[in-house]
Amino acid sequence: MRILAAELSDFRNFEEVALRFSASRTVLVGANGQGKTNLLEALYMVAGLRPLRPVPRAELIRHAARRAKVRVSITSEHSGLTHELELELFKTTRRLEKDHKRCDTQSFLGTFVAVAFTPDDLQLTKGSPELRRRFLDRAILNAQPSHLGNALRYAQALKGRNRLLAQDASDDLLSSYDEVLAKEGAKLMAARESYVRALEPVLTEIFEHIAQPAPRLVVRYSSTVPPEVESRSPDALEALLSSLLEKRRTHDRHRRSTSVGPHRDDLELFFDDRPVKMRASQGQHRALVLALKLAEIRMVTERLGEPPVLLLDDISSELDRERSRQLFEAVEALRGQVILSTTDERQVPAPPGTYFYDVSQGRVSPRPSSA
Amino acid sequence: MANSDSTPGPRSGPDPILRLVQVLGRLPGIGEKTATRLAFFILRTGLGYAEELAQAVLDAARKVRFCSRCMNLTDEEFCSICRDARREIGVICVVETVPDLRAIERSHEFRGRYHVLHGAIAPLEGVGPDQIKLRELLLRLSTPEESGVKEIIIATNPSVDGEATALYLKRMLAPLGIRTTRIASGMPIGGDFEYADPATISQALAGRRDI
Numbered sequence A: 001m002r003i004l005a006a007e008l009s010d011f012r013n014f015e016e017v018a019l020r021f022s023a024s025r026t027v028l029v030g031a032n033g034q035g036k037t038n039l040l041e042a043l044y045m046v047a048g049l050r051p052l053r054p055v056p057r058a059e060l061i062r063h064a065a066r067r068a069k070v071r072v073s074i075t076s077e078h079s080g081l082t083h084e085l086e087l088e089l090f091k092t093t094r095r096l097e098k099d100h101k102r103c104d105t106q107s108f109l110g111t112f113v114a115v116a117f118t119p120d121d122l123q124l125t126k127g128s129p130e131l132r133r134r135f136l137d138r139a140i141l142n143a144q145p146s147h148l149g150n151a152l153r154y155a156q157a158l159k160g161r162n163r164l165l166a167q168d169a170s171d172d173l174l175s176s177y178d179e180v181l182a183k184e185g186a187k188l189m190a191a192r193e194s195y196v197r198a199l200e201p202v203l204t205e206i207f208e209h210i211a212q213p214a215p216r217l218v219v220r221y222s223s224t225v226p227p228e229v230e231s232r233s234p235d236a237l238e239a240l241l242s243s244l245l246e247k248r249r250t251h252d253r254h255r256r257s258t259s260v261g262p263h264r265d266d267l268e269l270f271f272d273d274r275p276v277k278m279r280a281s282q283g284q285h286r287a288l289v290l291a292l293k294l295a296e297i298r299m300v301t302e303r304l305g306e307p308p309v310l311l312l313d314d315i316s317s318e319l320d321r322e323r324s325r326q327l328f329e330a331v332e333a334l335r336g337q338v339i340l341s342t343t344d345e346r347q348v349p350a351p352p353g354t355y356f357y358d359v360s361q362g363r364v365s366p367r368p369s370s371a
Numbered sequence B: 001m002a003n004s005d006s007t008p009g010p011r012s013g014p015d016p017i018l019r020l021v022q023v024l025g026r027l028p029g030i031g032e033k034t035a036t037r038l039a040f041f042i043l044r045t046g047l048g049y050a051e052e053l054a055q056a057v058l059d060a061a062r063k064v065r066f067c068s069r070c071m072n073l074t075d076e077e078f079c080s081i082c083r084d085a086r087r088e089i090g091v092i093c094v095v096e097t098v099p100d101l102r103a104i105e106r107s108h109e110f111r112g113r114y115h116v117l118h119g120a121i122a123p124l125e126g127v128g129p130d131q132i133k134l135r136e137l138l139l140r141l142s143t144p145e146e147s148g149v150k151e152i153i154i155a156t157n158p159s160v161d162g163e164a165t166a167l168y169l170k171r172m173l174a175p176l177g178i179r180t181t182r183i184a185s186g187m188p189i190g191g192d193f194e195y196a197d198p199a200t201i202s203q204a205l206a207g208r209r210d211i
């Protein structure tokens, strides 16, 4: 999968920008705060309809503009097809077009698949569970576009229930939201659990290759809905979650928030029997983060039959030299398209065919060799 | 005249053109640009059209009311559907809005009668069961005229709030012992009933299930 070109209007600090991408590697060079990350984010938004980190929609629209627009053309070696995708973001809504026809989220997602690796990801193994839930949801979305709608519906039902808890709503009304919450929550948990099961062997293999000597890695989806039953099908999970929501209702009414469900779950990582958070050295954290991202990339590549587009945001400066070398070695082996940003171009390997762009104050200029 | 030089004095009221643009701009789906275009169209077309438009708006606003039975909009005590003796009295289809009702009517698939809730429960927008026409439905079902009702089809939108409203309604209807069904949601998630095509609507009705 490759991006051929992209056009941005009024996206963050960019008024109008048009870019063409190398089939292999494109490097965006610039000092911090000039907009390199924003360029990568624009591409990431078209792929998954989510920004790199959660921000209010209005922040993505350039100051004083009415809407932001990103248009990309994508080609897939697997299907042999080229598609035009256009995303327009307004303050409260968005508008999607595929091949110049208006379309819904379902048919938009999955056309362009991208995996981003940003400095935020380096907190993945030691930061809050929310980061790991986001990692899982974003990885699942690449394989299963319906996951986004599912996650959004769950989030909305959860907000609704929490509001009702705060309002001392009747049991009948709460039960109605509980039913929706249990149904959407069960789908979310089932998808995450099955992803983690598939992830474990891939992650372990990659981690053992990267970190030598590697401690024994154990990966587990830890759920607030405990595994009381053998079957973790959506139906069984729905029944479990539903009964837990009911049991917790009095408690939740006091706390005015919902104490069970996938919004409280975590992807737990252990070295031997101890949590990675407590046990790992700096170097091991970095190795594990790299292994997680490479495992995500390998899984989506197998699923698509071709590599996704990789968006690397100033990652060399965050990884140590050895991890950085391992990352580029893996990227090289993938033979996919990479778009990366850096403050220091000497830090990134640039094989023949690499395009360079200078990014400064919301302007993007190609180096002569890229034109 | 106090203001005999060329500088115009302060005007006595708001600029009539700007006011018209502003009022039109409050209509759903009308931005400032469209409101301006509409305003100039009205002004250009002349006084006759302006009077006709104003009268039509006033007439409708004054005469149109909720149907005493189903909460559809009508200019009489009962709407044309409730007055139609050929409609089956055994089935009532509950919808969120009048446009939803119209969309189902266009499919010619449904021969029963309706109840319009005029919204869905939406905790995040401060809409509770009392802010929609839900009590009116329960009252209606307790009257002798409606004793022949055998099934309530809940056709609220497939959104989270529409779904929760359907489930709440099911709970409220349970003591009445009337069969409650939910339309199949063949529509894409978040898709509104109002915009669904007739084929999708007939599929959704045919595929309804007990809830």
Ligand SMILES: [Zn+2]
Residues within 6 Å of the ligand: B067, B068, B069, B070, B071, B072, B078, B079, B080, B081, B082, B083
């Ligand atoms: Zn009526």
